Amino acid sequence: MLSKKTKYGLKAMAYIAKKKMKEPVAISEISREENISKKYLEAILLDLKKANILTSKKGKTGGYYLLKPPKQIKLSEIIRTLEGPIAMLACVSLNFYEKCEDCPSETECLTHKLMLKLRDNTLKILEQNTLQDFIDPDK
8 A cells, every 4th residue: 555655746746747858847846636644745856866866956946846857757766765665565665675584485485475476566557657758647
């Protein structure tokens, strides 16, 4: 299940992407239009900025804008930045692997095998879809 942070992050990224990178988008505008707390949104956008997905401009006409066109930003990149691992269990995570303490053998664990399939299929969808696909799913 996606956290609220990730859901709001996707909404904010979509809002910024629809602006076509013409000018920075103010946090207050995104907050108002997407009904997200300004303070919470600031933290989310800062995480995306630290991950080099967004950048910002200060001042009266400042705000956030994408560093790359939406068609070059994979949904997996956004979700990993905000959510962490894509896998539902740490024992099947590609980037955040941890051995299960309660499982004697991953090769024999039925849950492990199922979660590998789930991770692979989820990752395939998120890697093949970009922010552009997210904001314009009918194309």
